[in-house]
Amino acid sequence: MHRRRYLAAVGTAVSVGLAGCSSALSVLEDDPCSGEDCHIGMSRTEFRPVSYEASVGDTVVWKNTSEADHTVTAYENLIPDAAEYFASGGYESQEAAYDAWNDEEWEERGGRLGTRDTYEHTFEVAGTYEYFCIPHEGAEMVGEVVVTE
CATH class of the missing domain: 2.60.40.420 (Cupredoxins -  blue copper proteins)
Incomplete structure (x- = not known):
């Protein structure tokens, strides 16, 4: 029973961690200038x-x-x-x-x-x-x- 709770907790932590990485990566891929203050x-x-x-x-x-x-x-x-x-x-x-x-x-x-x-x-x-x-x-x-x- 403890093993299932442990795996669920690890799975949740990994999912949350990866979600943060993927959103950070998409920001890095974007152009840093909007055209309003720079091109x-x-x-x-x-x-x-x-x-x-x-x-x-x-x-x-x-x-x-x-x-x-x-x-x-x-x-x-x-x-x-x-x-x-x-x-x-x-x-x-x-x-x-x-x-x-x-x-x-x-x-x-x-x-x-x-x-x-x-x-x-x-x-x-x-x-x-x-x-x-x-x-x-x-x-x-x-x-x-x-x-x-």
Whole structure:
């Protein structure tokens, strides 16, 4: 008789535990930005969504939705030829963005987006724009914005 009570209690505990895990998992799979305050969120090592579609003239907002520091840094050779370069911190080139992040004299890393910080850029030229996060480039934290007419 005790065995049946024990198994019932264990079964109930496992069911409750798994229900909590599955709801937490579904939250993790959701896009962290609703579009009201941002379009692209940043998890620990991922832009969410990885690919975002916009139209010419749209302003796209990235938001650091994680506890890690991030950057939004365009790959200079992977944006349309006539497009303006973009990087959090306002740098004019990929090299300048790298240099600012790695500058040991700065108390804060150049281009750093802390938790809940945002960065925005207006896209004026159609095409595909590939970008990355400097501190998480090795973890392949990359994304793209596809801009159409």
